[in-house]
Amino acid sequence: MISTAPPDHAPAHAHAKINLFLHVTGRRADGYHELDSLAVFAASHDSLRPEERFAEGRAVTLAIEGPFAEGLDAGGDNLVLRAASALAAAAGRPVPGGRLRLTKSLPVASGIGGGSADAAAALRLLAALWHLPDIDLPALAATLGADVPVCVAQEARRMQGVGEILSPAPRMPPLAMLLVNPGIAVPTPAVFRAWKESGAAFRPAATLPRAWNDVESLVDTLGSTSNDLELPAIALYPLIGEVLNDLRQARTCLFARMSGSGATCFGLYPDLDAAESEARRMRARGYWAEAGQVGSGAD
Numbered sequence: 014m015i016s017t018a019p020p021d022h023a024p025a026h027a028h029a030k031i032n033l034f035l036h037v038t039g040r041r042a043d044g045y046h047e048l049d050s051l052a053v054f055a056a057s058h059d060s061l062r063p064e065e066r067f068a069e070g071r072a073v074t075l076a077i078e079g080p081f082a083e084g085l086d087a088g089g090d091n092l093v094l095r096a097a098s099a100l101a102a103a104a105g106r107p108v109p110g111g112r113l114r115l116t117k118s119l120p121v122a123s124g125i126g127g128g129s130a131d132a133a134a135a136l137r138l139l140a141a142l143w144h145l146p147d148i149d150l151p152a153l154a155a156t157l158g159a160d161v162p163v164c165v166a167q168e169a170r171r172m173q174g175v176g177e178i179l180s181p182a183p184r185m186p187p188l189a190m191l192l193v194n195p196g197i198a199v200p201t202p203a204v205f206r207a208w209k210e211s212g213a214a215f216r217p218a219a220t221l222p223r224a225w226n227d228v229e230s231l232v233d234t235l236g237s238t239s240n241d242l243e244l245p246a247i248a249l250y251p252l253i254g255e256v257l258n259d260l261r262q263a264r265t266c267l268f269a270r271m272s273g274s275g276a277t278c279f280g281l282y283p284d285l286d287a288a289e290s291e292a293r294r295m296r297a298r299g300y301w302a303e304a305g306q307v308g309s310g311a312d
């Protein structure tokens with residue numbers, strides 16, 4: 014009998030992925046876009062844990078709770094169960110099953126890779142539970158979605174190719190970051206399509222230093238980069254532009270940009286107090302807003 018998780022198994026955290034910049038550098042024959050991006054992981058996260066002792070002969074199933082559980086399907090299409098199926102197939106032997114519980118705290122379809130982070134958390138959690146130390150999780154992750162490999166690493170990485178080519182990020186100072194989502198679900202394919210239809214040219218990869226010693230020098234470099242998906246996303250959903258203008262109006266905001274394909278935007282601040290004060294201002298608008306220190310929460 015393969016050993017299984019106790020009911021009080023520690024949860025795997027699925028942290029929000031933030032693209033500090035995102036250049037569209039090319040397009041593959043299959044329609045996927047080649048990117049150059051710098052991904053970091055915010056303190057905000059979903060949590061995934063086994064709800065019961067896993068047993069042989071049972072399937073892995075999913076229950077979802079939390080502020081963004083509503084409307085999210087807990088069936089086989091959920092990225093957590095797709096990850097579980099892919100890992101079980103790679104195991105090449107029967108694996109025990111049971112119910113996983115996902116606490117969904119990140120907005121869905123919001124440019125911060127929530128579903129991808131959940132899939133990566135499932136891979137990490139189940140690879141440990143099923144005693145599969147030799148499986149190449151990043152390679153398996155790439156079959157589940159472009160953002161899943163970086164979410165397996167869950168540390169700052171340069172992302173290239175369609176997201177599967179990962180390299181170390183420049184050394185960074187601690188970042189006080191605010192995430193704001195105005196409550197619109199944005200489908201990633203529609204934004205890539207809008208980018209293509211806008212006739213925008215491919216952009217070269219960014220030139221990055223080996224290290225940023227303070228947030229000012231990081232912001233300086235970010236000013237020479239872009240999120241190429243920001244303008245097409247704003248064209249589809251003008252509210253994203255309003256959120257960015259609002260964020261940039263604050264005296265304490267050092268930098269603001271959209272993450273991924275949107276609609277979540279991030280702001281950088283001199284310290285956590287300033288980020289938290291802005292979070293309160295954004296919540297008063299009715300938006301989802303969370304402040305935290307980048308790098309402090311990933312586990």
Ligand SMILES: C[C@](O)(CO)[C@H](O)COP(=O)(O)OP(=O)(O)OC[C@H]1O[C@@H](n2ccc(N)nc2=O)[C@H](O)[C@@H]1O
Nearest residue numbers: 044045046129158159160161175176201202205273274
């Ligand atoms: C925008 C980013 O979040 C930046 O990190 C990712 O590139 C998107 O990652 P993701 O949501 O995991 O993407 P996937 O689920 O693999 O793909 C969703 C859709 O986005 C488009 N897509 C995605 C990634 C990529 N490099 N090029 C694309 O054109 C494709 O239309 C694809 O059908």
Ligand SMILES: Nc1ncnc2c1ncn2[C@@H]1O[C@H](COP(=O)(O)OP(=O)(O)OP(=O)(O)O)[C@@H](O)[C@H]1O
Nearest residue numbers: 091092121122123124125126127128129131160273
């Ligand atoms: N566990 C999950 N959490 C969120 N979405 C999921 C999950 N499983 C499947 N999905 C589906 O995946 C789609 C994308 O969700 P996700 O929250 O990952 O988007 P995103 O934040 O825009 O991702 P990215 O930044 O990678 O483009 C949603 O439309 C949703 O229906």
